[in-house]
Amino acid sequence: MSSHADVVVISAGIIGASVAWHLSEKKVDVLVLDKSDPCSGTSGACDGMVFLQSKKPGVHLAMAMAGRHRFDNLARELDAEIELRCRGGIMAVTSAAELAAVTRFIQEQNRAGLGVSLLDARQARDLEPCLSTDIFAATFCPLDAQVNPIYLTLAFLDAARRHGAKVLSRTPVMDIRITPRGVYAIDTPRSIIETRTIVNAAGVHAPEIGKMVGLEIPITPRRGQILVTGPMPPLLSRCLISAGYVAAKYDPDIAGTGSMGISIEQTARGNFLLGTTREFAGFDTTASLTAAKKILSRTQAVIPGLANARLIRTFAGLRPFTPDGLPILGHVSSRPGFIMAAGHEGDGIALSPVTGQIIAELITGTTPGISLTPFHLERFFRGTVS
Amino acid sequence: MIFKKRCDVAIVGGGVCGLAAAATLADQKLDVLVLDENRYLGGQVLRSLPWPGNASGIHKIFRSRPRLVDKTATPSVTILNHTQVMGIDKDLEILAEKDRKEIIGIRPQMVLAATGARETFVPFPGWTLPGVMAAGGVQTLMKGAGVLPGQYMVVAGMGPFLTAVAGLFLKNKGMPTAILDFGKRADTCRLLVHGFRQGAKILEGVRNLTGIFLAGVPCRYRTMVVAAQGSRELEKVVAARVDSLGRIIGGTGKTYKTGCLATGWGFVPNLELPMQAGCSLTHDPDLGGWVVAVTHDFETSIPGIFAAGEITGIAGASISMIEGELAALGILKKLGRNVDVHRMAALQRQRKQSLSFSTWFNRLHRVPDAVFCAIPDTVLICRCEHITMGEIKTAVEKGYDTPAMLKKVLRCGMGLCQGRTCGPVVNRILAALTRRSAEAFPVLPVRTPVKQVSVRSFLR
Amino acid sequence: MTRNLRIPGIVRGSRIQFFFNGREITAFKGETVLAALMAAGIKTLGVDPHGKGRGALCGMGVCYQCRVSIDGRPGRRACMAQVRAGMVIETEKDLP
Incomplete structure (x- = not known):
């Protein structure tokens, strides 16, 4: 059996779902394939922070800022509850050494127009009384927000379906061929699907899809463990990261201070999500108690009230890591019609609306509002012949 | 972490199965550790009063308790009660919360999981009212x-558990x-006839039924x-006659005034660990x-981890005891000890029967x-998360027809009990609604801690 | 209560007092909190987000429906905790 779609999006994670919705809104005939169920990979195993403060000044921050306002109307556009809360975010600074590095970091962010303010310990506790008295200082960015990543992914898909998109769950892509007529033929256990345009939004599995068309895609899974507490009364109203989080992510200046990055958010239901590790352990998603112990002692040092919590669950997600920390987006010059939308590591949730928008614009022939050159796959094979 | 302990075999679960295994291993002077969440050994079947001086107890089905508990009272068996196991790491290290206040680590050579079973339900309107309890909880x-x-x-x-509890x-x-x-x-009649070979258990059943009959307690079937x-x-409880598919037969409704309803629909294994x-x-x-799955x-499929009792199949306490001993012999074999092969064969025969x-x-x-x-x-x-049957049906109609998707869409199973109560029910509902075999619905993955622990314990 | 729900003829531990929502209740050392409360005719152990009562279900530490606050510590299972003299037990209102 064979069928046809104008665009085939591979994977129904948050990026694939957003791309599908944006395309379907533009009346493009789109089919989403997922080897499992929607949102069963990284997007279903992460926290829901839409954090701008954590983005490195430069193209990354610019993209996040360009996409941030999209969240404001998203619930209405998607006609779904996505548990969006726009109360800003806090970065906790725990030492003088961190403070020096953080000051430089936010100066750059503010030059880019983000609007981050530096708070002393008292101001920080005025904002979030649950913070430890040991906090050295904090930064605050009013644009940071929280969302339920699972609800958002499913809302993208539901809305896409309402606009005519088709979603095939439990339909793995086994191979991609080019037919004599010059179109892609996607082999699945159910059928062969012919299309001129493929969007590879397979996250950590994007390299497997790339291989099918002869492309090497430098995405590796980076495990992040997250702990879940039982529902607690409202304690923390904003999402929070430590300065060490930014360090663990990319800044050697802060990394030198030796602190591990933590992230804390209290969900709409009241559960705390406490993170996170950044480990290269292949596709192993087991969560270890050693890591749990580390995360608990570090998060509780920032919010002492967490001592009263009960740890009910842990999970681990595989973040799609790229060597330079930037996602891989846009056309691949050597493979006409093969478009990349993967490699967002821990930023997939925050960048999902803007990524979907850009990819949809690209496919429908509109020039995206952001230059995609820094995000092209080709940046990794400079000097080599593809 | 307060201490790390080494031992030959760690047994998780001090019920009939775990104790039978511990007794067998103790005979061979192995260093055995029994971990149990409860304060007293015996699990659900051998549960008895916590106070000495109540020799016969209030149940008489299993007289083996004193024997089993005595057998494990040797220096080679250490009992860690009031100990909640959180998980087993790849190198077989067990982490547990002891007395709700400290995390302990145990490094055994072998592990036996004997975590038993829990009750399952068919939910009905009002089953969340205080006064409605599991039959086993009442027992x-x-x-x-x-x-x-x-x-x-x-x-x-x-099933006959109802008459046991009523009796x-x-x-x-x-x-x-x-x-x-x-x-x-x-x-019930077929059970009595078929069960005569089961000895003591059936006698207890007959005694219960006789008592119930003599007291004039109405027994309504279907x-x-x-x-x-x-x-x-x-x-009050409103009940009605139903057909074999559970469809209510009109005009048969009857109301019973009571402040307590014990409901029991059988058992499911505790697979979390x-x-x-x-x-x-x-x-x-x-x-x-x-x-x-066991050999x-x-x-189990993980070398060094054995499993026995109800978690390898709901089959009752006497089989759990046999399996406990068999698993212990299997462990001894794996540790290179001499094992009585005749005893093993005899137990296997008994079990099969x-x-x-x-x-x-x-x-x-x-x-x-x-x-x-x-x-x-x-x-x-x-x-835990207040999800109704109607919400599940709507989600299934939208195509969210797996336990994992229901958890994502509805939070079903995401609460404090982590799906222990609703999980087996949801799997049956999904199978029924989609007309597929229950086998099509995998159990939700489980990660540490298998049961919730206090953050404070970690910080000590 | 019209009748004592404790089965007669059983040797029990020493008599102790504890508090449930401010009310003084007699129990016996060695009993679980759930047993002591049930013996006193108390079945409602918490309030669900819709204001409805919540009581014990499994009675063996699985379902977490019998959770109460004990000496200020929230979320303790009444069926697994042992009653102690002077214990202060309170019902909890569940979060929505």
Whole structure:
């Protein structure tokens, strides 16, 4: 059996779902394939922070800022509850050494127009009384927000379906061929699907899809463990990261201070999500108690009230890591019609609306509002012949 | 972490299975550690009063308790009670929370998971009212504390466990209002005939039935609870006759005034720990659905981790005891000790014989899919996250028809009990609604901690 | 209560007092909190987000429906905790 779609999006994670919705809104005939169920990979195993403060000044921050306002109307556009809360975010600074590095970091962010303010310990506790008295200082960015990543992914898909998109769950892509007529033929256990345009939004599995068309895609899974507490009364109203989080992510200046990055958010239901590790352990998603112990002692040092919590669950997600920390987006010059939308590591949730928008614009022939050159796959094979 | 302990074998679960294994291993002077969440050994079956001087106890089914507990009272067996196991790491290290206040680490050479079973339910309107309890919970209250749940009690659900609970209640001067069994009256007779080979258990059953009959307690068969009602707590139970598919027969409704309803629909294995450890499961509808896959020697797919008792198949306490001993012999074999092969063969024979009865018993008491389809939309399925049958149906209609998707879309199973109560029910509902075999629905993955622990314990 | 729900003829531990929502209740050392409360005729152990009562279900530490606050510590399972003299037990209102 064979069928046809104008665009085939591979994977129904948050990026694939957003791309599908944006395309379907533009009346493009789109089919989403997922080897499992929607949102069963990284997007279903992460926290829901839409954090701008954590983005490195430069193209990354610019993209996040360009996409941030999209969240404001998203619930209405998607006609779904996505548990969006726009109360800003806090970065906790725990030492003088961190403070020096953080000051430089936010100066750059503010030059880019983000609007981050530096708070002393008292101001920080005025904002979030649950913070430890040991906090050295904090930064605050009013644009940071929280969302339920699972609800958002499913809302993208539901809305896409309402606009005519088709979603095939439990339909793995086994191979991609080019037919004599010059179109892609996607082999699945159910059928062969012919299309001129493929969007590879397979996250950590994007390299497997790339291989099918002869492309090497430098995405590796980076495990992040997250702990879940039982529902607690409202304690923390904003999402929070430590300065060490930014360090663990990319800044050697802060990394030198030796602190591990933590992230804390209290969900709409009241559960705390406490993170996170950044480990290269292949596709192993087991969560270890050693890591749990580390995360608990570090998060509780920032919010002492967490001592009263009960740890009910842990999970681990595989973040799609790229060597330079930037996602891989846009056309691949050597493979006409093969478009990349993967490699967002821990930023997939925050960048999902803007990524979907850009990819949809690209496919429908509109020039995206952001230059995609820094995000092209080709940046990794400079000097080599593809 | 307060201490790290090494031992030859760590047994998780101090019920009949775990104790039988511990006793066998102790005979060989192995260094054995028994971990149990409860304060007293014995699990659910051997549960008895915590106070000395109550020699005979209030139940007489299992007289083996003193023997088993005595046998494990040797220097080579260490009991860690009030200890909640959180998980087993890849190198077989077990982490547990002791006395709700400290995390301990145990490094055994081998692990035996003997985590037993829990009750499962068919939810009905009003089953969340205070006063509606699991039949096993009511039994525990009587056996373990000498307390009746009330003066009057309706017992409802399916199978002979109902009469066991009602019998115990009656014996202790409680007044059972009625016993409402979804099964046929003829099934009880078949069970009595078939079960004569089962010895003591059937005698106890006959004694219970006789007592119930003499006391004039109404026993209604092919009858189900339609609703539990009450303004703040349970006040009355409305029941009706049903057909074999659980469809209510009009005009047969009957109301019973009672402040207590014990409901029991059979048992499901506690798979959380073996699943967290990575042990493979297998599906056997005649032994409780998903169970831990084990070899002839009761070793799981993870080398060094053994599993026995109800988690390898719901088959009753006597088989759990046999399996406990067999698993212990399997462990001894793996450790290179000499094992009495004749004893092993004899136990395997006994097990095989009893297992055919259990399989027959389970088939007889299998709740039809239609019963799960018929649950009214307003009934809460996931108590922790307040998810109703109607919400589940809507989600399934939208294509979210796996346990994992229901968890994502509805939070079903994401609450404090982590799906222990709703999980097995949701799997049956999904199978029933989608007309697929229960095998098509995998159990949700489990990660540490298998049961919640306090953050404070970690910080010490 | 019209009748004592404790089964007669059982040797029990020493008599102790504890508090449930401010009310003084007699129990016996060695009993679980759930047993002591049930013996006193108390079945409602918490309030669900819709204001409805919540009581024990499994009675063996699985379902977490019997959770109460004990000496200020929230979320303790009444069926697994042992009653102690002077214990202060309170019902909890569940979060929505």
